[in-house]
Amino acid sequence: AQTVTQSQPEMSVQEAETVTLSCTYDTSESDYYLFWYKQPPSRQMILVIRQEAYKQQNATENRFSVNFQKAAKSFSLKISDSQLGDAAMYFCAYRSGETSGSRLTFGEGTQLTVNP
């Protein structure tokens, strides 16, 4: 079974600064996808970014980018120019690419605080 680990329960960053959230995963599969979801106090789950395992290029979405190290099974999220609205719980998630309808397996989450 796949596992996802987020070793930072809490992180804080100053507004306009950069912060990196860590995620590692364990799998024996070669076809998979990785995601970062954001859960603000409203508890809505919001997709931040996704990465296909077969792509070597790191995904980027505006101020959000990832550092995908496939051999190390590491998938960190970098948030640049942090804003107050970035404060949320961030979940790293894994999805098998081998079958349709496959589940997401989440890490424990990292609570990000943005200080003004």
Next chain:
Amino acid sequence: AAGVIQSPRHLIKEKRETATLKCYPIPRHDTVYWYQQGPGQDPQFLISFYEKMQSDKGSIPDRFSAQQFSDYHSELNMSSLELGDSALYFCASSPVGGDEETQYFGPGTRLLVL
């Protein structure tokens, strides 16, 4: 853009009662997923349906059942409710082809069992 719709948004039940949660996926999304998130926890996968057939099954109690209907909406039926069933229940959907690996979440149904 249209989003996943879940109803009701809040639900209060007594122990041993039953509850039905409904999920309406984004148009042209054929796969539906259900997750349970307890307080301070990450979402836990319950079950998913692809083209109205169960495609993956997680730690869903036997007291729970679910199905996907011909219009692709899904219902999660929960019987003999227990205090521990109090949680936020998410439905997510993913589209046909293209971005099919990405799951888009609804706002959730907050269930409180007293």
